[in-house]
Amino acid sequence: MNYLESYRDWCTNSYFDEATRQELLDLKGKEAEIRDRFYRELEFGTGGLRGIIGAGTNRMNLYTVRKATQGLANFILKEGGAERGVAIAYDSRNMSPEFSLEAALCLCANHIKTYRFESLRPTPELSFAVRELGCIAGIVITASHNPAEYNGYKVYWEDGAQITYPKDKDIIEEVERVKTYSEVKTMSLKEAEQNGLYHVISEELDQRYLEELKKLVIHPEMIHEMGKELKIVYTPLHGTGNVLVRRVLSELGFEQVYVVPEQELPDGNFSTVKSPNPEDPAAFALALKLAKEKGAELVLATDPDADRLGVYAKDSKTGEYHSFTGNMSGMLICEYMLSQKRELGKIAKDGTLVRTVVTTKMADKVAKEYELRLIEVLTGFKYIGEQIKFFEQNKKNTYEFGFEESYGCLIGTYARDKDAVSAVMMLCEAAAYYKKKGLTLWDQMLQIYEKYGYFKEGLQTITLKGIEGSEKIRQMMEDLRNHTPEELAGFKVRAIKDYQKGTIRSALDGEIMPTELPKSNVLYLELTDDAWVCIRPSGTEPKIKFYMGVKGSEREEAETLLENLTNALMNLVKE
Secondary structure (H helix, E strand, O other): OHHHHHHHHHHOOOOOOOOHHHHHHHOOOOOOHHHHHHHOOOOOOOOEEEEEEEEEEEEEHHHHHHHHHHHHHHHHHHHHOOOOOOEEOOOOOOOHHHHHHHHHHHHHOOOOEEEEEOOOOOHHHHHHHHOOOOOOOOEOOOOOOOOOOOEEEEEOOOOOOEEOOOOOHHHHHHHOOOOOHHOOOOOHHHHHHOOEEEEEEEEOHHHHHHHHHHHHOOOHHHHHHHHHOEEEEEEEEOOOOHHHHHHHHHHHOOEEEEEEEEHHHOOOOOOOOOOOOOOOHHHHHHHHHHHHHHHOOEEEOOOOOOOOEEEEEEOOOOOEEEOHHHHHHHHHHHHHHHHHHHHHOOOOOOOOOEEEEOOOOOHHHHHHHOHHHHHHHEOOOHHHHHHHHHHHHHHOEEEEEEEEOOEEEEEOOOOOOOHHHHHHHHHHHHHHHHHHHHOOOOHHHHHHHHHOOOOEEEEEEEEOHHHHHHHHHHHHHHHHHHHOOEEEOOOEEEEEEEEOOOOOEEOOOOOEEEOOOOOOOOOEHHHHHHEEEEEEOOOOOEEEEEEEEEEOOHHHHHHHHHHHHHHHHHHHHHH
């Protein structure tokens, strides 16, 4: 049926609750809004669902969540995983508790056991729980750092990582086979409990999770000595990080942790920020105000599901607070861990560092410094988690560290997704260590640049919503593939990596080699002098993203090179 027929069905069909029908009836005459809500089914992609909350087939609501879960349930039953069950977590967003319960009851109606957290929890703890409880799969209800009108649904598999090929393809096919809502099963919570299908995950798992984190501490004696002096300001941005971040820091011995009171409690409207994104400097306004009042050296923010970490640190010379990109904080944690582990002789002989294709090339220099193998994967932390699985299966390579530019890293292998709780812990340990040496984390970051070179990266995004926007993004990618430039801002193109075609083409002699990575709609241009650009549509938002990176001999030169490259790339897109 077309979008108007689908709209009328939702307005009149008694299958949908009265509030849903009334919400849609109130849209009468608003043609563009109706079309946007019903022109397609909300796509279940390789990362699950993500969309605006509301009634309609192209929205996040109880019915689209239930329908997607039926497809997942069908796949789990084919895999024989009903008895192993599914772990479910949710964040502080509007409708997250309701969506998580709806998913659980759909699974239970399909005779699949569920284990649902009693209250909101960080996404990385869900990754931990899947493996700890021996589940076949996991679900977390979150839209990560998106604005308040969004929510999402992410699927994990038994290894604790988000689904990757071929499981993602198989699950998507099962979801797409569920054509009508009448095929979707559900049951009451009381019935699910009586049948022994619905279980609650208690706080006891929190302790097991935190114990795994604390095993990763390198210098507990340094924390014991300096934890009384180091001043830290932290904001969970109304999300899930508040309890566990404060708890792990307190248990380790950090005594001066100040939490932004206005952003301490869960709030699905994220009323104190435009967007709960630690990549956005505006999200730090209240935290920086508190930091100046307390004289804090370190300012930290986690996103609503506590898998991303934003950082500001004080410059000891000027007293100013400087922001860290995800590349910077990832490199600072990585350099601290590897330098200390080398001193202790704890780096594995087959130690491996994993980064995504859009992450800083400084990682390559660090890997060389510490004699690690470097593995490059597609954008998305699930591919880093997948590498850990491969290491274990093949009994080859030891995971030392993995990170991506979008403010996420994983220390250790207790989980298979990025974890801001452990990142906070390790960053605070590093801050205590360098404080003993008279350095702030900003001072140390400058020393890292002096050691490896002034690598600087940038990101530009273009948002194009709706049907027309999707077509413009598709055309933009096609044009870039068909008209690849020979140079940008004085940098010559050395190679074109087209991950959709699976090819690497040399710009010098035309030789073509395979990328040896899964196919994905990503175009990467390798430039001279360690520069690069990468273009890809977002998998979760109506955006096309443009990444770029350069290396300079000093900070000012790197900034100029990056500005020139950014302008050249964006001008190319406008032509």
